Amino acid sequence: MRVLVFGKSGQVATELDKYDETTCLDRAAADLASPAACAEVVANCEADVIINAAAYTAVDDAESDEITATMVNATSVRMMAEAAAHRDIPFIHISTDYVFDGSGTDPWTTEDFPAPLGAYGRTKYKGEQGIVDAGGRYGILRTSWVFSAHGNNFVKTMLRLGGERDALSIVDDQIGGPTAAHDIASALMVMAQAYYEGMGPNGVYHFSGEPDASWADFATEIFDQSDLNVNITRIPSEKFPTPAPRPLNSRMDCETTRQTFGIYRPNWRDSLKIVLDELNADKG
Ligand SMILES: NC(=O)C1=CN([C@@H]2O[C@H](COP(=O)(O)OP(=O)(O)OC[C@H]3O[C@@H](n4cnc5c(N)ncnc54)[C@H](OP(=O)(O)O)[C@@H]3O)[C@@H](O)[C@H]2O)C=CC1
Numbered sequence: 001m002r003v004l005v006f007g008k009s010g011q012v013a014t015e016l017d018k019y020d021e022t023t024c025l026d027r028a029a030a031d032l033a034s035p036a037a038c039a040e041v042v043a044n045c046e047a048d049v050i051i052n053a054a055a056y057t058a059v060d061d062a063e064s065d066e067i068t069a070t071m072v073n074a075t076s077v078r079m080m081a082e083a084a085a086h087r088d089i090p091f092i093h094i095s096t097d098y099v100f101d102g103s104g105t106d107p108w109t110t111e112d113f114p115a116p117l118g119a120y121g122r123t124k125y126k127g128e129q130g131i132v133d134a135g136g137r138y139g140i141l142r143t144s145w146v147f148s149a150h151g152n153n154f155v156k157t158m159l160r161l162g163g164e165r166d167a168l169s170i171v172d173d174q175i176g177g178p179t180a181a182h183d184i185a186s187a188l189m190v191m192a193q194a195y196y197e198g199m200g201p202n203g204v205y206h207f208s209g210e211p212d213a214s215w216a217d218f219a220t221e222i223f224d225q226s227d228l229n230v231n232i233t234r235i236p237s238e239k240f241p242t243p244a245p246r247p248l249n250s251r252m253d254c255e256t257t258r259q260t261f262g263i264y265r266p267n268w269r270d271s272l273k274i275v276l277d278e279l280n281a282d283k284g
C-alpha cells in the first residue's frame with residue numbers, strides 16, 4: 001500500500017512519516033493555499049490512499065484570516081477530494097471537535113449536526129462537506145486536543161509556562177479528549193489499510209483519547225508526570241478571553257470508529273507518558 005500524505009512537519013504528519021508506507025509532502029511540494037496545484041498533485045500521484053494531514057490550525061488567527069483558512073481547510077480539500085474521486089483513490093481527512101457548538105454534556109455522535117462557534121471550525125466543516133460532495137471514497141476522522149513532542153500544542157505550552165511560573169490559571173469548563181498524534185497516526189493507518197482493501201465504508205468517524213477531561217485536568221496531569229510544582233487555579237472560560245470562542249462540550253462518542261475499524265479510544269495519560277519521554281530524550 002502506498003499512502004500519500006499532505007503535510008509533513010505537523011504533529012500528525014510527523015508521526016505518519018514514521019510508517020514505511022507513507023510519502024509525506026511538505027508545503028513546498030503542495031501548498032494548500034493553491035487549490036488547483038494541490039488537485040494537480042492528486043491527479044498525477046502514484047498512491048493507493050491519500051491522507052490529508054495539512055491544515056490551517058491557528059484557531060485564534062483564523063478569526064482575522066478566514067480567507068486563508070478557508071482556502072487551506074476547505075477549497076483545497078474539496079478540489080483534492082474531487083481529483084481523488086475522479087481516480088477512485090480513497091481520501092482520508094482529519095477534522096475536529098471544533099465543528100460542534102459545545103452545547104450540552106452528551107458526547108457528540110457522528111449523527112449530530114455541526115454548528116461551529118468560530119472561523120477555524122467553520123472552515124473545517126466546509127472541508128468535510130467538500131469531501132462528501134466530491135462523491136468518491138472517503139473517511140473523515142474527527143479528533144481533538146492533539147498533543148505530541150513536535151510542533152505547537154497544549155503540553156508544550158504548559159511545560160514552557162510551568163518552567164517560568166509557579167502558578168497558572170487554567171480553564172476547567174471545557175471538556176474533551178486529549179489525543180496523542182501517534183495514536184491518531186496509528187488510527188489513520190488502520191483506516192488506510194481498510195480502504196485499500198475496499199472495506200472502509202464512507203463516513204465521518206470520531207476518535208479521541210479517554211477519559212474525557214478539562215484543560216485544567218490535562219494540565220494537572222502534565223505537571224504531575226513532569227514533576228513540576230505548579231499551582232493551578234481552575235477558572236471558567238470567561239476568565240480566559242480569546243479571539244475565538246472554544247466549545248465547552250467536546251466529548252466525542254467514538255463507538256462507530258470501534259465498530260467499523262476496531263479502533264479503540266487510547267488512554268491519553270499513557271500516551272502523555274510516551275510523549276514526555278520523547279521530549280526528555282530529545283533534551284538529553
Ligand atoms: N492540533 C489539534 O489540536 C487538532 C488538530 N486537528 C486536525 O488534525 C490535522 C493535523 O493537525 P496537526 O498535526 O495538529 O497540525 P499542525 O498545526 O501541527 O500542523 C499543520 C500542518 O499543516 C501544514 N500547513 C499549514 N498550511 C499549509 C499550506 N498552506 N500548505 C501546505 N501545508 C500547510 C503545516 O505546514 P508548515 O509546517 O509548513 O506550516 C503543518 O505541516 C488537521 O487537519 C487539524 O485540523 C483536529 C483536532 C485537534
Ligand SMILES: Cc1cn([C@H]2C[C@H](O)[C@@H](COP(=O)(O)OP(=O)(O)O[C@H]3O[C@@H](C)C(=O)[C@@H](O)[C@H]3O)O2)c(=O)[nH]c1=O
Binds near residue numbers: 058153
Ligand atoms: C495557555 C493557556 C490556555 N488556556 C486555555 C485556553 C483554551 O481554552 C485551552 C486550550 O488552548 P490552546 O490555545 O492551547 O488550544 P486550541 O488551539 O484551542 O486547541 C485546539 O486546536 C485546534 C486545532 C483543534 O482542532 C482543537 O481540537 C483544539 O485542540 O486552554 C488556559 O486556560 N490557560 C493558559 O495559560
